Amino acid sequence: MNILAIAYIFFLMPTRIDSCRICHGGETFSYEKSVHAHLFSCKECHGGDPADMKKTAMSPLKGFRKLKNKREIAIICSKCHSDVEKMLPYGKFIDELRIYKTSKHGISLFEKGDEKVAVCTDCHGVHDIKRVNDPFSSVYPFNIPFTCARCHADKEYMRDYKIPTDQFEKYRSSIHGKLRLENKDMRAPACPDCHGVHGALPPQTKNIHQVCGKCHEAQKLYYEKSIHKDVEGFSECASCHGYHDVSKPRYQIFISESGCLKCHEKGSSPAKLAEEMMNMFVEAENSINSTIALIEKARTKGFEVEEETIKLKEAKGWIIEGLTVVHSLNLQEVRDYCQNAIVISSDIMELVRLKLIEWRDRRVMLIINIFIFMLTAFLLILKRKSIKGGQDV
Amino acid sequence: MKEYFEKWAKKKVWWDWDNYSGIFLLFLIIIEIITGFSLSFYYEASPEGSNESLRYIMNSLPYGWLIRSIHYWAGHLIFIFLSIHIFLKILKKKFVKEYVVEWSTGVGLLILSVLWFMSGRYITWSQNSFWEITTLSEELNELPILGKYIRLFIRGGESVGSQTLTRSYVFHILFLGILFSTIAFFHFKSIINRHTDTSEVSKKSFALYLIDALIIMFFLFSLLLVFSVFLPVELPPPADPYAVPEKIDVFWFIYPLYKFYTLIPKHIFFIHRVLIFSIACSIILLSFSALPFIYDEKKKYLANFLHIFFLFFIILYSGLSLLRVFL
Amino acid sequence: MEFETKESRRSILNKVIIGFFSLSALIIGIPLIRFLFPPSQIIEKRGRKMPVGRLKDIPEGSSKTVLFYGSPVMLINYGGGIKAVSAICPHMGCFLVWDERSGQIKCPCHFATFNVNGNVISGPSPEPLKTYRVEISDNKIFMVKE
Numbered sequence: 001m002n003i004l005a006i007a008y009i010f011f012l013m014p015t016r017i018d019s020c021r022i023c024h025g026g027e028t029f030s031y032e033k034s035v036h037a038h039l040f041s042c043k044e045c046h047g048g049d050p051a052d053m054k055k056t057a058m059s060p061l062k063g064f065r066k067l068k069n070k071r072e073i074a075i076i077c078s079k080c081h082s083d084v085e086k087m088l089p090y091g092k093f094i095d096e097l098r099i100y101k102t103s104k105h106g107i108s109l110f111e112k113g114d115e116k117v118a119v120c121t122d123c124h125g126v127h128d129i130k131r132v133n134d135p136f137s138s139v140y141p142f143n144i145p146f147t148c149a150r151c152h153a154d155k156e157y158m159r160d161y162k163i164p165t166d167q168f169e170k171y172r173s174s175i176h177g178k179l180r181l182e183n184k185d186m187r188a189p190a191c192p193d194c195h196g197v198h199g200a201l202p203p204q205t206k207n208i209h210q211v212c213g214k215c216h217e218a219q220k221l222y223y224e225k226s227i228h229k230d231v232e233g234f235s236e237c238a239s240c241h242g243y244h245d246v247s248k249p250r251y252q253i254f255i256s257e258s259g260c261l262k263c264h265e266k267g268s269s270p271a272k273l274a275e276e277m278m279n280m281f282v283e284a285e286n287s288i289n290s291t292i293a294l295i296e297k298a299r300t301k302g303f304e305v306e307e308e309t310i311k312l313k314e315a316k317g318w319i320i321e322g323l324t325v326v327h328s329l330n331l332q333e334v335r336d337y338c339q340n341a342i343v344i345s346s347d348i349m350e351l352v353r354l355k356l357i358e359w360r361d362r363r364v365m366l367i368i369n370i371f372i373f374m375l376t377a378f379l380l381i382l383k384r385k386s387i388k389g390g391q392d393v
Numbered sequence: 394m395k396e397y398f399e400k401w402a403k404k405k406v407w408w409d410w411d412n413y414s415g416i417f418l419l420f421l422i423i424i425e426i427i428t429g430f431s432l433s434f435y436y437e438a439s440p441e442g443s444n445e446s447l448r449y450i451m452n453s454l455p456y457g458w459l460i461r462s463i464h465y466w467a468g469h470l471i472f473i474f475l476s477i478h479i480f481l482k483i484l485k486k487k488f489v490k491e492y493v494v495e496w497s498t499g500v501g502l503l504i505l506s507v508l509w510f511m512s513g514r515y516i517t518w519s520q521n522s523f524w525e526i527t528t529l530s531e532e533l534n535e536l537p538i539l540g541k542y543i544r545l546f547i548r549g550g551e552s553v554g555s556q557t558l559t560r561s562y563v564f565h566i567l568f569l570g571i572l573f574s575t576i577a578f579f580h581f582k583s584i585i586n587r588h589t590d591t592s593e594v595s596k597k598s599f600a601l602y603l604i605d606a607l608i609i610m611f612f613l614f615s616l617l618l619v620f621s622v623f624l625p626v627e628l629p630p631p632a633d634p635y636a637v638p639e640k641i642d643v644f645w646f647i648y649p650l651y652k653f654y655t656l657i658p659k660h661i662f663f664i665h666r667v668l669i670f671s672i673a674c675s676i677i678l679l680s681f682s683a684l685p686f687i688y689d690e691k692k693k694y695l696a697n698f699l700h701i702f703f704l705f706f707i708i709l710y711s712g713l714s715l716l717r718v719f720l
Numbered sequence: 721m722e723f724e725t726k727e728s729r730r731s732i733l734n735k736v737i738i739g740f741f742s743l744s745a746l747i748i749g750i751p752l753i754r755f756l757f758p759p760s761q762i763i764e765k766r767g768r769k770m771p772v773g774r775l776k777d778i779p780e781g782s783s784k785t786v787l788f789y790g791s792p793v794m795l796i797n798y799g800g801g802i803k804a805v806s807a808i809c810p811h812m813g814c815f816l817v818w819d820e821r822s823g824q825i826k827c828p829c830h831f832a833t834f835n836v837n838g839n840v841i842s843g844p845s846p847e848p849l850k851t852y853r854v855e856i857s858d859n860k861i862f863m864v865k866e
Contacts (some may be wrong), residue, residue, distance in 0.1 A: 046519075063811050135398075185846075187844060187846070201424045215807060215844065216828045216830070217829040217830070217831045217843070218828075218829065219830075221831075236858065300628070301625070302450065302451075302458060302625030302627065304451065304452045304464075304628070307787070307790070308792040309790075309792075310787065310790065310792060313792075313813050313815070314815055316813060317813060317814035317815050317829065320812050320813070320829045321814060321828050321829045324829055324830060328615075335827075361624060364621050366618050366619065366622040368613075369615075369618055369747050370615045370618060370619070371613050372609070372740065372743055372744060373611040373615045373618075373747075374615065374743060374745060375614075375740060376611055376737070376740040376741060376743075376744050377607075377611040377612060379606055379733070379737045379740060380604050380608050380737065381604075381608065382733065383604060383733060383737060384604045384605070384608075386599065386602060386730065386733070387600055387601060387604070399828070400731065427752070431752060431756055432757055434756060441768050441865060442768075453758075454755055454758050455751075455755060455758065456751035456752075456754055456755045457755060459751055460752070460755050490786045611744065614744075709747065
């Protein structure tokens, strides 16, 4: 191992010779791959005297810091990362430590002295820190959920904290998780997008719609007009759509225990309102489905149904918009949207019916024509028989 | 005019029942020509205009769908009846020496029909036919010496594009039509000239024949109408020169040839398979058309062997291609 | 007598046959003739360059949605010229709306926002809008099929 380290120093290393590398080959190797590699040496963080080839290089008198204490780590990192002049050329933020101190992790570390919480090195790596946009970085957007899950999905580790450890599993099976982790779709959020990056906090119940509304702007706008906004103890979006296990909402939400009926009793007027809204949507969807079936029927009969297909998109658009407007809980508005969809589908069905009438006419024409042809052929056969029978033409 | 008709009616024409298959084909070709002629009034032979004009014909013009569907189905029916026709002719040994003109012109007509159909398919400028022509010309390019010229001739240039479409259109409506008519003329002339008997005015047999032909005609109309109404031809997806499809639907009549071709390994001892295949096909076709000269009634074993071989071959071929239609 | 009846039967048969023949000829002939002589009211054939409207129908700053080869297209009179972009949102297929005040194209379903060239400004759209070429001649707007 040491021979390798010496060989490494003499043949592969740049000009700097640090005594650290002689014994700490592994750490040095991973450090060389990190983003800090060509900026500074071990001394910047750990102190000590790299020029000293003996063990006295690690003497506290020479300023050596083991950095086992997490508070120390945070402060050491912020030595550069909170320095305006140092960070200016890189265009980086300089208030990570200040924000971190407001987070749940920061509060636990700095005020309660809890060493189990995450600090800079737990997420970004120790010696092998890579750029955020490096696919091998532990904080790369597609790797972040796994990094957070390292602690938050570990039941043993999180035993003392009384918070669930199933978030990662739930997230993975959720629509956001599937989009981000499987489809590699950056539009879907991961842990920091909702909880904050360095200021990680679970959003307060009054703020959930602001968090979700960062992307789901339209739904947020309608939600803010609704009666739910000022309800006490109501976890806003999460109450109906879930926290980490957000899935594509289905119409069942209106009448299920995990949806409206979680708070409202069955038979109460809010529950009845919910059911009525669901019925409106279901009616509109059914009308669109029957239109689709009719259009397909006409298309297979050889008719051109381009215009009808475009109008169908318009009808579908009303329902999609209605599903956003439903967050305002305004029955009349929802009714208008669904009605528009139904009216357009009926118009389309009328157009297609005309085509199907033409189809019927074609078949009638066919039968009549074939009848006439067959009759003529039969008469000709009679004539043929009469000619063959010896008669003159 | 009347004299000519009288003279024609005086010839006693002996109609065997296998000639009726020919009558079917004749009527189908006439229907194809009439409907094709009507369609050519509206069809635009350019990549952009092709699909548009077909859409216009199918949806906006009165009975456009009917004319186009009849044209389409008559085209397919021709090949079904062609299989029956060839089978019957072989069965009735109509390839003996005295039928040499009909037989050789018949083989020529067969090849021309296939070309006529394929050029017609190509004018729809659909994804399928575009890539069919591309791969066909690419494969033919591999023929030694002539390959390059054949490819240029089919494509009308280096790449498949609007000039190929125009070329295909001219082939379809003009060139092949003229060739076909010329060869068909000799085909029919020799049939009619056979067994001339000026002894009696055989108005009766002529009338019988005419009535038979008319019955066949009405039957064909009914069949075509049924197909057109219940199975109208669709508008194919327009050709996209940048999207190569995974599978090309080859015309069912030449599907056994195509399948056999794909089974041959690409190179056998540095000879490309297209050369081997062309030579094999040419040998078969030449022996097929030279049958009147090869077949000799006196050499019983050879004669029987050839008869049964070609009978079997046509049954197998038609069976395989029809299987393709239904599977 | 017998001969006469036979004769009359034959002539009746002949007449009936001729009658049905003419009927069949009509059945075959009428579609063909109607096909070759199309009536004037039917839709004109679409060509490569299709007229979609008049310049005066779209005042400055406003928009109009038209159908072009089966796709809804939004024509916007903006910045001196006419811009043509697809009127369907790439997110979930809702019809887009032109917001005159902000000069942006918006989707009412999930608030996807696009600029007048079809580029995404904000919102959940995964891709920009398709743009089309427009030609203006003699105060008429034509759209060209690529």
